Amino acid sequence: METKLAAAYIRVSTEDQAEYSPDAQLSEIRKYADAHGYRLPQAFVFVDEGISGKHTGKRPGFQQMIGLAKTKPKPFEAILLWKFSRFARNREDSIVYKSMLRRQLGIDVISISEPLGDDKTSILMEAIIEAMDEYYSINLAEEVKRGMTEKARRGGLQNSPPFGYRAEGNLLRPIPQEAALVRELFRRFAGGQGLFPLAKWLNSLGVTTHRGGRFENRTVEYILRNPVYLGKLRWNPTGRTGRDFDSADLILADAGHEAIVSQELWDAVQARMLQVKAQHKYHGRPLSEHRDWVSGLVRCVNCGSTLVFAKPHYWKCNGYVRGRCKTAQHISDEKLKGMILTRMGYDAAGGPALTYTIVYPHTGGLDEEALIRAQQKQLTARLGRLREAYLAGVEDLEGYKTAKKAMDAELAALDARLAKLTHLPNQEAETPEAEPFRCAVLLADPEQPLELKKAAAHAIMDRCTLDKEANRLEIYYRLYLPE
Structure with a gap:
């Protein structure tokens, strides 16, 4: 039997069980490769861990594999998957990439646990499998979103702790040094200082964000407009809030953590924020x-x-x-x-x-x-x-x-x-x-x-x-x- 080169693509999302681990998938794929005349070099094994299959643009392993597949001469004859759902849970992405690989590059895409042929019935079955995978992804997202929405309405913590707090269990606790800086930020902005000078002040103190970054205008603005410092939690069920702090979709609920600023100081800061926003591009440099x-x-x-x-x-x-x-x-x-x-x-x-x-x-x-x-x-x-x-x-x-x-x-x-x-x-x-x-x-x-x-x-x-x-x-x- 002629030995052909193959690549393996493995994706493990957060909802996968232990038996679907990268090692488990790769073990099954290697068995299939040995039995069907494929040689699978380790350099051709591409893995994305803890990543959803909904969008291919957010999967570096997938993008690296596709980039290699486009090189000439073609590096491998087939891409082996544990299931088609590992390749994509979006029919549009699946059709586009499979069509490119099979028709333009001459590289087959094979699911080792869902064996299909080249006949008309197999084409129909593959389309049905893709539709079911997309349905599963959409349904799972809706169930997760429903649960997160209900948790947000109860004031449950769902995000990483913001500057000024640390998480203990499901509750935020103030970090004394950071909490003092947050209060000073609110006082200084209410007193007339701008976002850019405040960011420079924090950076001059050697303070960093929780991710180790420097403070910017938008970082300071986010702190000043975050109701978490009032003892509340904000969550957007439609996605990331970005800079739309007044979105009608936002859920705001009382939480059990200690507030860092008073209601009076919060109101003064929000009033000045509205005033400055109406008159200037306040997020820019002076x-x-x-x-x-x-x-x-x-x-x-x-x-x-x-x-x-x-x-x-x-x-x-x-x-x-x-x-x-x-x-x-x-x-x-x-x-x-x-x-x-x-x-x-x-x-x-x-x-x-x-x-x-x-x-x-x-x-x-x-x-x-x-x-x-x-x-x-x-x-x-x-x-x-x-x-x-x-x-x-x-x-x-x-x-x-x-x-x-x-x-x-x-x-x-x-x-x-x-x-x-x-x-x-x-x-x-x-x-x-x-x-x-x-x-x-x-x-x-x-x-x-x-x-x-x-x-x-x-x-x-x-x-x-x-x-x-x-x-x-x-x-x-x-x-x-x-x-």
């Missing part, structure tokens, strides 16, 4: 931290990530940099700014109706004087915090002097700009189309300070979307309504 007026404005049309600066003078999709996006959107600083200014001029000159995405009460559109005064207020507040840091011993004298000198220079530049403030062309126009023109004039003026350009760009534009391949940039403007 404008003073941006390196350029483009920062935080331009997004990749494919994945929605912002473009970040890459040395020496380029911008790239942050999703691409982090491996989440397939499109780099690599573009020079000069070309990107040119596209933005050209688009603003086109919009102001009678292009298609401007797209507005944010509506909230405001005293006006692009008010240069108001923008300068806002920058002065922000810098003054930063000087106060810098002085507090120095007095508290967080900042040394040399660092304090250097930072203060830079801030004083920024304040002096703003004071000078305010003193000789002149009206931009068409400033008195009341049409929305005048705003892009006035902002473009300011951004193109090399004499204007960077801080003013940052404020102006973010005051009028909510975001831009860039599709470099199509050479297309769209701007979504902010709409200001008088109070």
Whole structure:
């Protein structure tokens, strides 16, 4: 009998019993291979443990096997499975991958416990087996979800303990050091500090998340919006909550663990969160931290990530940099700014109706004087915090002097700009189309300070979307309504 090379794919999910372990499956597969003339090298054994078969994209062993199968010459003649359900519990995935393997690559997919031939009846039986596997997966998911929903309504713990708590049995217990930091986060945010400064403060203390990571804006926001610190538990039966903290699907129930913050402090934080959210893109960095007026404005049309600066003078999709996006959107600083200014001029000159995405009460559109005064207020507040840091011993004298000198220079530049403030062309126009023109004039003026350009760009534009391949940039403007 001719010996042919074969691969083995083994998947063990959390609901599988001990007799379906990887070793048990591999033992049966090797017996089948020996009896049917297949040689099974250890390098061709692919295993996914504790992973659902519903989606192939989340199975690294499966993806590695498919990638190897596509190489030429083909590395093996067949893929041996314990059952077809190990291959996929989704009919669409099963059909796509089996068709590719059998018809395009000439690699058979064989279930050793469900022997089928090449006749019409076997084709029908395989389709029925796939349908039953998918039905089992869907039914199991519904039963698990039903049980988890009922547990959530009773206030049962279902997630890993958040920052500030540890789990003892089925109950959360405060970790004193972390609980103190959580209370301080709530107090500082209620007192006016932003998410970005709070994340920097925690990182400066050397504190890490429970997964060992650094704190980010969204990490701090999640803490401030998590009712677990009130003695409650939140769960979303439809899936991950993400950043939709106000979803109607959320289940909120009283739990038996100790609260870390008071109801009054919680209410104050939520009230400020709503206020800041209505007025600013509060999850982003403060404008003073941006390196350029483009920062935080331009997004990749494919994945929605912002473009970040890459040395020496380029911008790239942050999703691409982090491996989440397939499109780099690599573009020079000069070309990107040119596209933005050209688009603003086109919009102001009678292009298609401007797209507005944010509506909230405001005293006006692009008010240069108001923008300068806002920058002065922000810098003054930063000087106060810098002085507090120095007095508290967080900042040394040399660092304090250097930072203060830079801030004083920024304040002096703003004071000078305010003193000789002149009206931009068409400033008195009341049409929305005048705003892009006035902002473009300011951004193109090399004499204007960077801080003013940052404020102006973010005051009028909510975001831009860039599709470099199509050479297309769209701007979504902010709409200001008088109070």
